[in-house]
Amino acid sequence: MKRVLVTGGAGFLGSHLIDRLLAGGHEVLCLDNFFTGSKDNIRHCLHDDHFELIRHDIVQPILLEVDWIFNLACPASPVHYQYNPVKTIKTSVMGTINMLGMAKRVRARILQASTSEVYGDPQVHPQPEQYWGHVNPIGPRSCYDEGKRAAETLVMDYHRQNGVDTRIARIFNTYGPRMAADDGRVISNFVVQALRGEQLTIYGDGSQTRSFCYVTDLVDGLIRLMDRDREYEPVNLGNPNEFTILELAKEVRRQIGSRVEIVFRELPLDDPQQRRPAIDRARDILGWEPTVQLQDGLAKTIQYFARALSGDLPDFEKVEDV
Ligand code: NAD
Numbered sequence: 001m002k003r004v005l006v007t008g009g010a011g012f013l014g015s016h017l018i019d020r021l022l023a024g025g026h027e028v029l030c031l032d033n034f035f036t037g038s039k040d041n042i043r044h045c046l047h048d049d050h051f052e053l054i055r056h057d058i059v060q061p062i063l064l065e066v067d068w069i070f071n072l073a074c075p076a077s078p079v080h081y082q083y084n085p086v087k088t089i090k091t092s093v094m095g096t097i098n099m100l101g102m103a104k105r106v107r108a109r110i111l112q113a114s115t116s117e118v119y120g121d122p123q124v125h126p127q128p129e130q131y132w133g134h135v136n137p138i139g140p141r142s143c144y145d146e147g148k149r150a151a152e153t154l155v156m157d158y159h160r161q162n163g164v165d166t167r168i169a170r171i172f173n174t175y176g177p178r179m180a181a182d183d184g185r186v187i188s189n190f191v192v193q194a195l196r197g198e199q200l201t202i203y204g205d206g207s208q209t210r211s212f213c214y215v216t217d218l219v220d221g222l223i224r225l226m227d228r229d230r231e232y233e234p235v236n237l238g239n240p241n242e243f244t245i246l247e248l249a250k251e252v253r254r255q256i257g258s259r260v261e262i263v264f265r266e267l268p269l270d271d272p273q274q275r276r277p278a279i280d281r282a283r284d285i286l287g288w289e290p291t292v293q294l295q296d297g298l299a300k301t302i303q304y305f306a307r308a309l310s311g312d313l314p315d316f317e318k319v320e321d322v
């Protein structure tokens with residue numbers, strides 16, 4: 001049993017990770033500033049003796065005695081990370097320094113939640129870990145992309161210089177229950193729009209691609225990576241099945257049985273044209289690969305949002321078994 005700190009624990013991924021950690025018998029400290037996270041995501045944990053909630057911003061230092069740190073704190077949706085870009089990069093740089101400093105002092109193992117955005121608008125397809133990426137350093141996505149790249153640099157330097165026991169997970173687009181209805185990312189947008197009978201808004205012509213990973217698969221990969229000794233180099237975690245955004249919109253509409261219109265809006269600057277993870281490394285070293293097909297994960301997500309929008313959610317939604 002470990003004492004585990006999850007920063008960003010009240011967010012989408014963090015709250016699912018916490019469920020898995022508690023189920024595994026670990027003690028969990030959830031740290032969050034509630035910028036995009038919500039108490040609703042972790043309310044069901046509050047009565048658990050193995051769970052503690054700390055309202056804190058990782059840009060400020062903090063010292064806690066823990067064995068493992070999952071550093072997930074950072075807004076992940078373009079809408080939210082562009083709301084206060086300076087704060088976003090501070091979270092990735094100063095926040096990650098604070099978490100690495102803590103890991104160094106208490107000799108904790110730390111996993112950094114990195115992102116496929118470190119590959120930018122990739123010119124290599126699919127993207128293997130060896131690819132250095134194609135990132136605009138001064139555009140509207142840079143606060144996030146370059147923040148996460150700097151965070152990776154810090155992680156590797158704390159490892160090489162100070163011997164900190166580090167892990168880097170490069171997470172590709174992940175979706176599922178507990179995404180906020182106003183999150184702004186594509187799956188929650190389309191599902192919420194279709195359920196409300198509103199038009200589905202495609203940015204650009206919908207030919208850009210993404211590869212969507214269901215949240216339970218992703219959490220499984222994170223825990224496997226954390227569990228593995230001496231795995232310091234970055235590991236891609238994502239589902240290699242690739243879809244165009246137009247295909248996604250049609251699938252959401254089909255599953256909801258909705259006749260809503262699909263409309264096309266301006267493509268945001270620097271929006272990556274294609275994205276698919278090469279997951280050979282995760283397969284080899286972690287024995288991991290996603291098991292949930294988009295169709296099935298979408299069905300769960302639609303079910304969740306249908307209940308959330310009608311105000312009919314229990315304290316929490318169990319989503320382990322898809
Ligand atoms: P999310 O927005 O739901 O969760 C982020 C959480 O971090 C929220 O609870 C938010 O309140 C908290 N937070 C933000 N800034 C903070 C700060 N300064 N101090 C303390 N807490 C702070 O997003 P998510 O999808 O759960 O993403 C979690 C992590 O995974 C992020 O680091 C994100 O970059 C990374 N990631 C996610 C995806 C994905 O598709 N979901 C893909 C790549 C990387």
Ligand code: UDP
Pocket residue numbers: 077078173184185186187189190201202203204208210245267268271272
């Ligand atoms: N997108 C879209 N409509 C929306 C939200 C997003 O067409 O309502 C597009 C977006 O432009 C991008 C893709 O869907 O090409 C994925 O966007 P998201 O914000 O989910 O993730 P990211 O771009 O960070 O991969």
